[in-house]
Amino acid sequence: MVATQDRITVQPRLTIQTAEIAPNTTTIRSLDWDRDRFDIEFGLQNGTTYNSYLIRGEKVALVDTSHAKFEQLYFEALTGLIDPTAIDYIVISHTEPDHSGLVAKLLAIAPQATVVGAKVALQFLDELIHQPYEKMAVKSGSTLDLGNGHRLEFINAPNLHWPDTMFTYDHGTRILYTCDAFGMHYCSDATFDEDLAAIEADYRFYYECLMAPNARSVLGALKRMDALPGYDTIAVGHGPLLRHNLVELTGRYRTWSETKAKAETLVAVFYASDYGYSDRLAQAIAHGITKTSVAVEMLDLNAADPQEVNELVGRSAALIIGTPAQDNGPAIAAISTILSAAKTKQRIGVFESFGGNDEPSYPLQNKFIDLGLKEAFKVIRVTDRPTEALYQLCDEAGTDLGQALTVKETVKQMKSLDQDLDKALGRLSGGLYIITARKNNLSSAMLASWVAQASFEPLGVSIAVAKDRAIESLMQVGDTFVLNILEEGNYSHLMRHFLKRFAPGQDRFEGINIQPAQNGSPILTDALAYLECQVMSRMDAGDHWVVYSRIETGRVSKENGITAVHHRKVGNHY
Ligand code: FEO
16 A cells, blocks of 8 residues: 655644555544653653544544644645545544544534534533534444445443543454554654564653553453454554554553552442543543552543442442532432442542532532541642642542552562572662652652762663652653752751651751752752763663762852762562
8 A cells, every 4th residue: 555645834843744554544644743741641652643534435424623723734734635524524532622622613614514422522622612513422333334335333442541542443444443552652754663672662751640540441442442353553642653563552551450450459439420520530540540550440421331430349448439520310319329339447538629510529528538538638629620730639649549558569569578698689889869840830859869870971870760659740851850969967857857758748848948040950958969860761660760860060059068878678668
């Protein structure tokens, strides 16, 4: 098959690529070379793409669109391929703005098109575009025959990674359109995945951020994919399409998800998919939980079958509930089911959804406390549109809960190390440092000891950061921070302060003397020296990230000061 490429450049770093990927099937890929972030926890090293697909049978379907920032480029590319008034169907895989951000604009020039999506997705879209349009709700197993062999079959894939996500399978070309699932934030001119070495780190990181909190849903989707007649290409919504390494890369999703799903401890996260910010806040809490070794299962209160709720509550160590609307009968009924299935050894966490008519949060939590459940975290109040700081608080609340649920396991693991090895490893020493970071209205700090100079040219330092540390979210590639070097004989007050357990979202610098560095992060005035750093790369090291950073500037406050040293006796903990 011949792939034709056509790049139109308006700004140097926003480009469009079109390529024929199968008979009568063209991808329109919006290449966002410089995007450096997706949500707070998700730093991007290699930009991203938003992929859209045009399928021409006797009828014409467009699968997903693009991000609003590509409006001009996208419509130039689309109208170069087809007269938009000839589009019969717009298939929406889910309703996040990076894929459906141009649906309203498209409907303005193609009002004859019918929007095809899951029922929930169409409800979301109604709220997004505020205009009447033709719609067709489809379920798993529904088909749509475009003619010329292009028979589309729809497959529900809830929580991958949005509640309304749906895959589309073209029986004619054996292409499976999966939007976020199996994607990666990786921008290059390569339409396909031939260079596995170049993409695998981003593929893994994307899985960890978006899919790991929904590992069981991933396994459910893989099972439904196995029942298809077979697929040769996965047409993803972000990054290169999977074709050359299809078996390998889908296999990795299976292996990673099986490992996550096998975790002994599980937390159930209940949310109301069509209400306020319930789903986004639930995702942030779930992400925080999966930074630990605890698994998460998310369930939409709107679509919860009582038996499924009972079964999930029975398997869970903690129950997290996003407040639904007071007049949402099915969701309130689902909460009654959770209440009757809850057990005294479980923990309960409640977060508000900010939908305007929330079921009151404290009375809801108290019902569970009265049954004997323990508080997982303080009720997360949401009094305004959620900010980055609130999402960070949710993330931290999730991580704290995961750590609390696995504390016995962690101690057991510490004790399991061979004694001789443990003592030998304990002879490795390190310095004492506080890492401080501030980004917009987010800030964090961490006591660190596993720090070493890593290069002369450029001047670089490596730092090992446990994956369940809150500051990890602020140490993505491109982020800046300060490495504060503590002084022998003058560090105990700082060590005591930063070793404290902070509540989720709590200001780590209250009562501490600080001044801003050139990069905006706090310098601890009592530190012996500081280095301003920028993260260049991160290596996955099991339960830690090894973060390599370039040193940009630094100063010593006391010429004759000596660096505080951390001597350990054993190697099984810090
Ligand atoms: Fe890529 Fe969920 O949007």
